[in-house]
Amino acid sequence: MVTEMIPLPLSFVDRVAFDKSTNTLFAELRLTGDPMLLTWQSKNNALGIKISIKPVYIDEITRMRERGFRIIEQEDVGMVVRGKALEILRKAACYGASDVHFMDKGEHTEIQFVVKGELRVFCYLKAGEGAPLMRAIYQGIAKTREGSYNPLEFQNGQIPGDAIPVEFGISSCRIIRGACYPSDKNASFMTIRMQYNRYGVKSAHALPRLPLPRRPDGALELGKKGFSASQLEKLRKLIDAPNGIVIITGPTGSGKTQTLFELLAESARTKPHRRLVTIEDPVENYMEWAVQMAVTGAKNDAENGEAFLERGRVALRMAPHNILIGELRGKEVAIAAFEAALTGHLVWTTMHVNDPYMFVERLELMDRERLNRGVFCDHKNVRGVIAQRLLKKLCSHCCIPLSQNMNMIDTRIIEALKTWGDIDSVRLMGDGCARCDFDGVTGRFAVAEIVLTTAQLMSDFIEHGSAVARERYRKSPGADKSMMETGIEHIFCGEVDPRTVEEAIDYIEARPAKTFHVVSNPKLSAVGDQ
Numbered sequence: 406m407v408t409e410m411i412p413l414p415l416s417f418v419d420r421v422a423f424d425k426s427t428n429t430l431f432a433e434l435r436l437t438g439d440p441m442l443l444t445w446q447s448k449n450n451a452l453g454i455k456i457s458i459k460p461v462y463i464d465e466i467t468r469m470r471e472r473g474f475r476i477i478e479q480e481d482v483g484m485v486v487r488g489k490a491l492e493i494l495r496k497a498a499c500y501g502a503s504d505v506h507f508m509d510k511g512e513h514t515e516i517q518f519v520v521k522g523e524l525r526v527f528c529y530l531k532a533g534e535g536a537p538l539m540r541a542i543y544q545g546i547a548k549t550r551e552g553s554y555n556p557l558e559f560q561n562g563q564i565p566g567d568a569i570p571v572e573f574g575i576s577s578c579r580i581i582r583g584a585c586y587p588s589d590k591n592a593s594f595m596t597i598r599m600q601y602n603r604y605g606v607k608s609a610h611a612l613p614r615l616p617l618p619r620r621p622d623g624a625l626e627l628g629k630k631g632f633s634a635s636q637l638e639k640l641r642k643l644i645d646a647p648n649g650i651v652i653i654t655g656p657t658g659s660g661k662t663q664t665l666f667e668l669l670a671e672s673a674r675t676k677p678h679r680r681l682v683t684i685e686d687p688v689e690n691y692m693e694w695a696v697q698m699a700v701t702g703a704k705n706d707a708e709n710g711e712a713f714l715e716r717g718r719v720a721l722r723m724a725p726h727n728i729l730i731g732e733l734r735g736k737e738v739a740i741a742a743f744e745a746a747l748t749g750h751l752v753w754t755t756m757h758v759n760d761p762y763m764f765v766e767r768l769e770l771m772d773r774e775r776l777n778r779g780v781f782c783d784h785k786n787v788r789g790v791i792a793q794r795l796l797k798k799l800c801s802h803c804c805i806p807l808s809q810n811m812n813m814i815d816t817r818i819i820e821a822l823k824t825w826g827d828i829d830s831v832r833l834m835g836d837g838c839a840r841c842d843f844d845g846v847t848g849r850f851a852v853a854e855i856v857l858t859t860a861q862l863m864s865d866f867i868e869h870g871s872a873v874a875r876e877r878y879r880k881s882p883g884a885d886k887s888m889m890e891t892g893i894e895h896i897f898c899g900e901v902d903p904r905t906v907e908e909a910i911d912y913i914e915a916r917p918a919k920t921f922h923v924v925s926n927p928k929l930s931a932v933g934d935q
Contacts, residue, residue: 410454413445414492419485422469427457431469434460441495490541491569496527497599498573499612504724505597506680507582508696509535511590518615519724523678525615539582539595547580556593559583559719566602576602581722586688586697594696596723617677618694625671627664631796631850636885639789639855644672649788650742650752652733654761659909660795660851661755665729666690669753672727679726684716686731696723700731710735717741721748730754736772743781751788759911761792761856762875765866782866784858793853794888794909796901799832800841804899807831818903824915825893832899852891852910856884889913 413421413430417439422431436442437460449456493516497505502518505527514535516527530538536556543562544554546569550562562580569575582595628637643651653661666689669681673694683692686700686709698716703709713730714737720728732755733739746752758767764787768776781787808829811819822828837843856862856878865874878884886894892906893913907913 410456411445411448411452414441414488417442417492418475418488420463420466422461422466422474424469424474428455430456430458431461431466431474432458433463433466436460486537486541487545490538490546493527493538494542494569494575494578494597494599495573497597498575498601500525500615501601503599505599506696506723507535507539507593507595509539509591509593510693511587511592514538515618517618519680520615524618524680525678526618527615536591536593539593542595542597543580543582547578550580556591557584559715561722564597574601576600579722581719583698583719586685586699587691588699594723598722598724618673620674620677621670621692621694623670624674625667627667627851632853635883636853636855639857639885640668640791641671642857643789643791644668644675646751646788648746648749648751649786650746650754651789651791652764652787653753653755653791653793654758654764655755655793656757656759658795659793660849661793662689664791664793664851665753665755666692669695669727669729676726680724681727681729682720682723682725683729684713684720684731685729686713695729696725706735710737713738714741717745721745721750725750727751727753732756733768733771736776739768739771740775743776743786746786760871760875761790761854762871762878764790765871778867782863784860784863787858787863789858790856791853792856792888793851794892795849796852796892796895796909797834797846797905798848798850798900799834799902800838800845800847801899802840803835803838803845804832804902805835807833807903814903818907818913821913821915822893822896822903826897830897830899831903833904834902852888852895854885854888854891 417432417436420433420436423429424431432442437458442458446456446458493505497518500518500520502520503522504519506517506519506524508515508517512532514530516530518525518527540554542564543550543560547562547564548568549565551560554560560582564578564580566576569578577600579598579600580595583593585592585594625637627640628634632640653665655661669692672679673681673692677694681692681695683695683697684700685697686703688697688699691697698719700709700712700716703712713734717730717738728745728750730738730742730752733742742752742754756764756767758764765778765782768781769778806829807814807819808831810833813833819828822831834845837845841847859881862874862878865877879887888910889906892901892910895901896903896906903913
């Protein structure tokens with residue numbers, strides 16, 4: 406009676422070559438110590454089929470397979486891909502991963518495991534290799550799913566324990582998948598939430614430590630764009646927040662999006678182990694380290710809100726640490742953002758409001774019952790509010806003194822400025838020169854006010870209203886100056902035309918009593934454009 410060889414696990418068949426005449430398995434170098442492969446060898450040895458394993462380089466395996474040295478004469482491609490997919494789940498189980506993330510960016514696919522609460526990179530795949538694996542998991546292994554695999558839709562699925570080899574120790578896998586940015590490269594994602602049986606899987610060998618995801622290049626540039634050292638310190642504290650909401654406020658064109666991108670990039674540099682999922686309309690900055698979902702095709706605010714909500718539900722199923730919601734546009738989106746913050750996520754978002762302390766009124770206008778300040782005004786819920794504007798920096802070569810051109814500016818502004826300081830240092834925009842390409846300005850920079858919320862501030866919002874809350878907070882130790890105060894400092898440094906401050910921030914009023922004194926010539930860095 407001829408004893409048949411036990412079949413090799415399908416996850417290995419395209420990485421080995423088999424010489425039947427000598428029962429020698431030529432395996433890719435990194436496979437030779439794999440416990441699953443050694444178990445297969447020992448089981449065949451027990452049957453009397455002596456198989457030797459020889460490690461070789463992958464190019465040698467390719468040449469031998471071309472000569473017909475195959476473990477299966479004509480491997481079924483679908484079964485091979487399915488085997489690879491199962492092998493990824495097995496490896497994830499060996500690491501005790503709570504989640505498996507596939508991030509197919511079109512040009513490559515990155516597979517990440519969440520191990521002990523941190524993102525780790527399992528491997529990178531070449532273009533075209535990730536999509537078949539995700540399809541095999543959803544279409545071939547999952548038993549419960551929302552229709553056939555559709556690259557353009559968000560879909561849920563589940564793999565029951567009986568569809569996975571029992572030695573993996575997996576009792577169930579929940580799947581969420583769909584398209585993401587950049588859509589022109591057919592990018593997509595899949596998150597697999599792993600559930601284990603009572604004992605889980607035990608690895609017989611020490612596992613190599615998986616690396617952290619790659620950090621974005623560069624460094625935080627906001628210090629070169631107008632933010633002060635103390636403001637950068639506040640921003641880093643917000644990046645370190647474990648949960649809650651951070652709101653960046655300002656009108657269209659105030660630089661909110663670029664500041665948000667800088668902060669999220671810095672978060673990815675300092676905390677690469679944290680998953681970021683974004684919901685944007687539209688996606689304005691590509692973040693390779695994030696899963697970015699775009700809201701497109703909405704015909705009205707109702708459809709837009711529903712699209713944000715749908716993607717919000719998808720994001721929460723992906724077990725993210727950080728979530729970006731591009732803008733709080735309506736009540737449903739705002740409520741979803743607060744729910745995400747309350748359930749342990751750090752939510753970044755923007756809001757169109759003129760004053761950072763008016764975010765409370767803006768939210769209440771959306772829904773006075775469900776978005777009542779008595780509900781959301783908690784400093785553990787709203788962690789911080791950032792307000793900013795962009796000011797044009799005068800060209801130092803062609804700007805002109807206000808004192809010699811009083812007729813160029815409204816008397817109201819001049820009289821208000823006199824209460825702040827000596828207007829001899831104030832400059833106006835000139836006609837332009839070759840140094841500034843005849844624009845009169847050399848770039849733009851930000852002026853900002855960063856509010857780190859406190860229990861007292863939130864209590865004041867509830868009990869006394871925004872005006873009192875603003876006044877009391879600005880008198881507290883370490884509080885930022887208002888954007889107007891900072892803008893006036895730049896005016897008296899000769900860096901900004903007073904009319905620019907009025908256009909970007911507000912009317913220039915006479916200096917209130919007991920306010921700060923303008924420094925005659927502070928060292929302010931305000932270069933570049935946002």
